[in-house]
């Protein structure tokens with residue numbers, strides 16, 4: 341069973357419990373039977389599943405629960421905690437530190453996705469402002485250097501490798517010392533793989549590790565290998581000092597349960613999961629958000645981090661404009677650019693509470709991304725005066741035709757953009773200005789929120805009110821007519837008639853405080 345289905349099944353079992361007329365041992369057993377069956381079908385290790393069943397039963401004693409206590413809530417919380425325990429070895433994962441030269445070495449079997457993950461990780465930290473270099477010490481597989489070179493060039497990441505040197509240890513040493521000399525913050529060393537766990541592979545790994553002295557060794561494991569993951573992870577762990585794990589190929593159809601639970605049993609934390617072949621398909625892994633997302637409850641931590649990465653505090657002009665109730669075409673462009681920087685739309689939607697992967701079916705993220713790109717071409721063909729205007733200038737058809745020619749799109753598409761801008765603008769006018777919701781907010785408080793969205797986290801989480809709050813939110817989302825509809829409203833194709841519900845949802849998420857950092861997104865701002 342793939343993870344999306346696993347989440348839906350566990351969620352279904354928990355929902356069924358909420359509707360059960362009596363909560364007794366029989367109801368608890370039925371719930372556990374359903375959950376454990378689903379976990380086993382997803383390849384989670386049998387031993388761990390048994391442990392989970394025992395732990396929940398230990399935590400939930402019907403006799404001890406006072407009749408006034410919400411038994412449902414206790415059971416749901418116990419299940420949630422145990423699911424988190426399955427994927428959390430309780431070890432703080434290593435992360436590169438700025439101001440220090442960090443060396444990371446990748447190890448794993450051939451084809452596990454090592455080389456691809458090296459570039460993904462490099463890009464991840466490059467986006468965080470680090471100077472990152474890649475070293476290809478894989479001399480075993482012909483074409484490995486070309487692959488890394490191609491990936492790195494596409495991501496504009498400096499790389500080091502050799503077509504002539506056959507000794508991987510020599511290449512690793514040279515590459516690392518070159519990047520060290522050039523003051524790189526993070527140096528990632530890719531090593532060779534083999535088809536199976538072989539003595540030569542482990543010997544080579546040890547030699548490279550001894551030569552470059554990595555601060556962290558990342559073990560890359562294919563998420564589709566099922567129950568075999570347990571022994572593979574243990575074998576690597578015994579040979580090299582595995583600091584962290586990346587599980588790849590956790591795209592929609594991977595079972596993944598085997599890899600995820602097995603590595604947790606070895607005691608090293610999973611730090612990222614690969615969710616596709618593209619460079620951005622790398623998700624930071626944390627136990628609680630992962631389980632929460634799997635159960636269709638969103639990933640608030642991930643969303644907040646993604647928003648933080650946008651450094652919205654550098655967008656002061658737009659925030660000031662919005663507070664005044666002004667919304668120029670340039671503001672719209674900056675806003676859409678922010679959305680694009682957050683990564684694929686499907687990923688962002690997946691982080692939102694209440695949007696389960698199931699609900700994403702049918703939503704064409706590629707189509708929406710294409711539309712955003714064509715919008716960017718249109719903006720690029722506008723003059724500064726046009727960009728900083730409210731769009732009325734385009735009543736002049738000559739301008740419309742000029743921009744259409746320059747951007748290579750049809751006039752109707754520009755008209756659609758302008759229509760959407762007008763609708764955004766009306767919303768901003770309503771929300772901003774001295775009497776609007778945002779106008780009443782202290783501008784410095786707004787800036788503060790944008791600078792430090794994470795600061796809202798505890799209050800926000802408290803406001804979510806645990807599972808009950810989550811469920812309410814999910815119901816609210818359900819009333820929005822599905823993701824497809826919502827995205828249509830957000831990205832055009834009918835304007836944004838229903839942003840009220842989106843606002844309401846955000847408001848509920850943030851406890852009436854709005855989504856920090858999203859304050860710039862018309863219709864997403866909070867109420868005060």
Ligand SMILES: Nc1nc2c(ncn2[C@@H]2O[C@H](COP(=O)(O)OP(=O)(O)OP(=O)(O)O)[C@@H](O)[C@H]2O)c(=O)[nH]1
Pocket residue numbers: 448449450451452453454455456457478481484487531532533534588589590591613614615616617621
């Ligand atoms: N769907 C999917 N494919 C992935 C993911 N990560 C890697 N791949 C694909 O898996 C295949 C193997 O990936 P590589 O990065 O070449 O594997 P490797 O471990 O470096 O292989 P060696 O260099 O031979 O040791 C490639 O086709 C990748 O595109 C992922 O997260 N999802």
